Amino acid sequence: MNTCKAETHTLANLPDDTRVLLRDLIAGLDDEARLLTLSARFRLQGDFPHAPHCYSRNILLREDNGAEVMVARWDQGAVTPVHGHPQFAFVYVLEGQLQMEHYRETDQGLLLTETVIRNKGQHIYAAGDANRYNNAIHRVTALSPSLSLHVYSDDALKGKAFT
Numbered sequence: 001m002n003t004c005k006a007e008t009h010t011l012a013n014l015p016d017d018t019r020v021l022l023r024d025l026i027a028g029l030d031d032e033a034r035l036l037t038l039s040a041r042f043r044l045q046g047d048f049p050h051a052p053h054c055y056s057r058n059i060l061l062r063e064d065n066g067a068e069v070m071v072a073r074w075d076q077g078a079v080t081p082v083h084g085h086p087q088f089a090f091v092y093v094l095e096g097q098l099q100m101e102h103y104r105e106t107d108q109g110l111l112l113t114e115t116v117i118r119n120k121g122q123h124i125y126a127a128g129d130a131n132r133y134n135n136a137i138h139r140v141t142a143l144s145p146s147l148s149l150h151v152y153s154d155d156a157l158k159g160k161a162f163t
């Protein structure tokens, strides 16, 4: 499997109740239980672009401080580069199945620490250090066609890329 470079889109004209929910998600970024409760209420049926052999990134909301809510639509077999994240990162599987390989940076390079699989309704959450973008290093592989909801404390594309 090859990693791919995803295209980023911005979705406009969201329903008011969805916008309220998205703002609440960003406000709750330091509270994993709150994020989980809010995500279970996410119902947006967007027309998220299909990216053959890859995934599309669809920005739903971006705040002035860079914090964002994004939906990713994954083709089966899509693989991200290994990458880090801003201080807070939350990923909730709306549909499908995602595999995540977690890594730790060492003097000898990246060390794989665990591989987890997340199905519909499951999530990962990471709270790291502020003002750096090598928190919670991982690689994501879509094991089936999937949709996932992402909430980040800053532009996820600032995350350090390792491959």
Ligand SMILES: [Fe+2]
Residues within 6 Å of the ligand: 083, 085, 138, 140
């Ligand atoms: Fe990630």
